[in-house]
Amino acid sequence: MFEQLKAQDQQYIMNTYGRFDVAIKSGKGASCEDFDGKSFIDFGSGIGVNSLGYCHTAWVQAVTAQAGQLNHTSNLYYTKPCGDLAKKLCDLTGYQKVFFGNSGAEANEGAIKIARKYGIDHYGPSHTKIITLVNSFHGRTVTTLAATGQDVFHQSFFPLTEGFDYALAGDIEDVKTKVDENTAAILVEFIQGEGGVLPLEKTFVKQLETLCQEKDILLIADEVQTGVGRTGTFYCYEQYGVHPNLVTSAKGLGGGLPIGAILADEKTCKVFGAGDHGSTFGGNPIACAGANCVVDVVGQPEFLEQVRQKGAYLKEKLSKMPHVKDIRQMGLMIGFDLDTGTSAQVAAECVREGLLVLTAKQAVRLLPPLTITYEEIDKGLAVLEQVLKTIV
């Protein structure tokens, strides 16, 4: 079965992914099975998406009920799930308005459009420059690639969208030299996820906010990976004590369905007018029904407290394992480096032994479902420890 599936995939799917040698058939909680009945503990959540794990009972119920009632209308009409979701997100965060799209890259595209329009409306047509950080990741569209501060992603896709410049993470002086009279926004991830699970320093983020406030530059937080409870607060900016003008969200928001969102504050919530932006699928009732369920669960303070506790538990256990160094952990977003071997080698070996983990450059990256049980954590860690013992 597996070989057939793999051959079909390789024949008909564009060759953009380096997949692990596994085909997943079904899952529940933080565990899944392949077509031969082999089971895996999942420390990756489909790259931080399955925030409630595989096929969470209330989520399945909400999504299937919505699928049976109303699947899609387009944004020409009002529907209930998207309005409910927008209200929930605003109530939880204090943001004023939301725009819904379908992915992280799209959420960032929309935020970039808002920043440009804000700059042009207030300061004229050349006020459109956006600063991002070296080693950032903001998506795969031509504009979000331009925003991404990693040359490897840029090769072969020139010309990219103009108007981006890259400053060194943690270096406020470098940011200040990149900012000029035409700078409209600074876009950052608080933890560079794809870049290696590298959190920004609190003082640097505070300095960014101050700089933005002084110069009326919009601060945009790309919380596509860090959002929706992943780091132990509903959004990660809470832990930095800042209030970005725009927050982008996706990955974990839908609990496994494609949805992206832009949260806008008082300053930015009315920048777009009728016709300025749109999406055929954005705010789709089924995706929003899934997201409503996720937000109902993850938005509870006790739930977030558990995320923080599980994260601390994982860090403690990891710190005692061989070859593990420099653990970065906020909630259930965890990365660590190895003092020997490669992250790719560890991930491949873990898969063979029944544990799904992610990598981010040199780091092993763990983004387990936020609902993972301690039993599942222990099972996964036992596999990881076994694998780490064998690497040289």
Ligand SMILES: *Cc1c(COP(=O)(O)O)cnc(C)c1O
């Ligand atoms: C994954 C990711 C994106 C891109 O999201 P897609 O849904 O794949 O378009 C953007 N920004 C960050 C920080 C991400 O982790």
